[in-house]
Structures are given as C-alpha cells and as structure tokens.
Amino acid sequence: MTEPPGRRERKKAATRRKIADTALRLFLERGYDAVGIRDVAAEADVAVTTVFAHFASKEALVFERDQDFEQRLTQAVTDRGPHEPLIGALHREVRALVGHCTAEGSAPVRRMIEGSPALREYEESMGLRHAQALAAALAADPGLSRSTTACRATARFAVDAYALACQADDPGATVDEVFRMIEAAWEATAP
Amino acid sequence: MTEPPGRRERKKAATRRKIADTALRLFLERGYDAVGIRDVAAEADVAVTTVFAHFASKEALVFERDQDFEQRLTQAVTDRGPHEPLIGALHREVRALVGHCTAEGSAPVRRMIEGSPALREYEESMGLRHAQALAAALAADPGLSRSTTACRATARFAVDAYALACQADDPGATVDEVFRMIEAAWEATAP
DNA sequence: AAAATAGCCCTAACGGATAGCGTTTCGCAA
DNA sequence: TTGCGAAACGCTATCCGTTAGGGCTATTTT
Numbered sequence A, B: 001m002t003e004p005p006g007r008r009e010r011k012k013a014a015t016r017r018k019i020a021d022t023a024l025r026l027f028l029e030r031g032y033d034a035v036g037i038r039d040v041a042a043e044a045d046v047a048v049t050t051v052f053a054h055f056a057s058k059e060a061l062v063f064e065r066d067q068d069f070e071q072r073l074t075q076a077v078t079d080r081g082p083h084e085p086l087i088g089a090l091h092r093e094v095r096a097l098v099g100h101c102t103a104e105g106s107a108p109v110r111r112m113i114e115g116s117p118a119l120r121e122y123e124e125s126m127g128l129r130h131a132q133a134l135a136a137a138l139a140a141d142p143g144l145s146r147s148t149t150a151c152r153a154t155a156r157f158a159v160d161a162y163a164l165a166c167q168a169d170d171p172g173a174t175v176d177e178v179f180r181m182i183e184a185a186w187e188a189t190a191p
Numbered sequence C: 001a002a003a004a005t006a007g008c009c010c011t012a013a014c015g016g017a018t019a020g021c022g023t024t025t026c027g028c029a030a
Numbered sequence D: 001t002t003g004c005g006a007a008a009c010g011c012t013a014t015c016c017g018t019t020a021g022g023g024c025t026a027t028t029t030t
Helices: A006-030 A037-044 A048-054 A064-078 A086-101 A106-115 A117-140 A148-167 A171-187 B006-030 B037-044 B048-054 B066-078 B086-101 B106-115 B117-140 B148-167 B171-187
Strands: none
Touching: A006 A037, A006 A048, A006 A106, A037 A048, A064 A086, A064 A117, A086 A106, A086 A148, A086 A171, A106 A117, A117 A148, A117 B117, A148 A171, A148 B148, A148 B171, A171 B148, A171 B171, B006 B037, B006 B048, B006 B106, B037 B048, B066 B086, B066 B117, B086 B106, B086 B148, B086 B171, B106 B117, B117 B148, B148 B171
C-alpha cells in the first residue's frame, strides 16, 4: 500500500520527522517551556515557517505519534465482532491505548506533559475531538439504537476513562473500574 | 460583611467592570478573534497591563461571571441534606447551572463561545478544574466511602453532563438523561 | 505630615503564529 | 528533452497575547 512514494514525499516525510525528533529531544533535554520554536527550527536546520507548515502548533510537536488515537477508538466500535458487546470492545481498546501511553520509554514524555499546563490542555482538547468522533461512530451503529445524548455521554465517559487512567497510580485497574461504571451507565440507556 | 469598601477598592472594582463590559461588548460587536487586547484596553481607556492585572487571559474576560461555578458544585455536595442522595443533589445543581447558561441574554455569548476554538478549549479546561475540585469534595465526604477512582470518574461525568447540555437542543432533557446514566454508574460502585 | 502601599501607566520586549514573496526542487506531460 | 506548474522551503516583517521593568499618583496608614 505504501509503494515508492516518490522523492518529494520522502523528503517531506524526512523533514517532518527530523523536526519532530529534534523538537522532542530538545524538549526533554531542556524542558518544554525553555525551548522556543526558533530553537527547534535552528537545531533542525529549517525555517520557522517550515515547522508550522508541518505542525499546526508547538504542542502538536509533542503529540505527533498519537495521530491514530481517534481512528483506533472508532474502529474498535465499527470493526468489532457481529455480536460482541459494545462496551467490552471499547474497554479492550482503551486498555490497550493506556498501555501504550504508560509504556517503558514514555515515562519522560508523560512527565513533561503533566508538567506543562499548555500540553495538558492540548491533550484534553484532543480528547474532546476524539469523543466527538466516537460519538458519531456510536450514533451510526445500526445495532445500538440509542439516543444521541446517550452516545455523546458514553463517548465522553470513555475518553474520561483514558485520561483518568493515564494519571493514575495503577492505570490498568483504573480503566477496569471506570469501565464497570460506564457499563452500568450504558445499560441504563437501553430502550 | 461588606462594609464601606473604601474609595480605592471601589475604583478598582469599577475599573474591572468597565474592562469586562467593554470587552464583552466589543467581542459581540466585531467577533472575538477580530478584537485584540489592545483594542479592549483603548476602548476602556486603560493600559494593556491593567487589563492583565485584572484578568489572567483574554479568554477570562468572557467567563468573568462564572466565578462561583466551582463553589456551587462542591457546595451542592457538602451542603446537601443529611440523608439526601448524592446524585440527586448534584443533578439538581447541574440543572440549575445549565439554566443559567442557557438563559435569555446568554444566547449571543454562547454562540460566540461555540464559534471560537480558543474559548471552547478554555471552557473545557475550566471544567477540568471544577471536576478536580468536585472529586476532592466527593472523596472527603465521610458518608460515601467510594474509591478515589469512582469519585474522580463521577466528578468528570457530572461536568460532562453540564458541557453536553450547554450545547444540546434541549438542555434540560439532556441533563436528566445523562444523570440517569450517572446514577447507574454511581450505584455500580457501591461497596 | 510622612511613609507605605496599591493601582495604574508607559515602554519594551519575548515567544508563538502568519502573511507576502521569492527560490529551489521535483513531477509530469508534451 | 524540455518546459511548466506545483510543492516545499526560506526570508522578512508583522500581528497578537503576555510579561517585565520602572515610574507616577492617589489613597491609606502611621
């Protein structure tokens, strides 16, 4: 599916990755707030405008890898087995996503995120967008037939579970406990 | 409790109100993004630094009135009747808060907020802070005895209910429906 | 009245983000 | 092969939110 993409696209991808890698390295070395976009651009040997041509904001440099978060959430719903219960599929996927975020090498990055209000806010607003996409996926599932409100609420609850788990002492147990609550909430909306 | 506040404090309060009123008027007239802090300062006849002496950020100018949101949420928990169920008290308070936010004159303000990503993000981050305060209040209630995770999750769910209702077509019905879900989720955490 | 303080102003700047415009590099087809 | 359009990038200048530094004056306190 990813055949020779042509020199141009390869160079573009290389520039993008060079910027992201340089940024993350500098952020971890000196601290997020202590590194300016101009520093990143200089160290990556590109112009400031080029940085913003690849990334919408300074915060986006940190979350470059989490592109597919939203897709994985919605696919967990749409691609689940014909008779697999919704909440179970969501639970499983969120647990996997939390696992990613609390993996070995992610500790310094997470500490950096928790240490910067700007990054925490950005992450939450990402969560909001993901909740909206998930709500749309729930509303579109013909087998569920719940109200729009129930879908939206459940989507936000699921994203809450992820956010809470990422900051908890025992992420796995937190996901499980919150999803027990979500399960009950979902059942309460049965037609 | 509010004895003669002295000329100084009266002048300060007047300046603050003048800035907030001017800002809101300009925002509604020309659009939030089209009005700069420098415009607000000039129109209110104060220095830019004075604006930031009274308000922490441009967004805070819009949410000046919602100071007590957090206090009302936590008080709904701490000041409820001796045998009043928790969720019922929360439900009632959130419904009242949503009523405020969807009142007569609030429509243009809400449209402005929904139309600006910066304002939406700020409002959500306010909600986060409120959820943390509410979670603390829940954890501190000796009559509840639920896990920290259950308290945190319930607090976020309640704030979700508020956020969802503010954007919904029928805010009142939305609050009621989401709180039916929250009630079930809360019951599922009974020890 | 003198001293301390709070509120405010002015100037200057910092850092994120963008617009305008020119240059190079590449893809594609005539 | 050549030529052209588009994409990627650079440079410059600028806007915007926000803050620091320093000073002035009205109010409050002693």
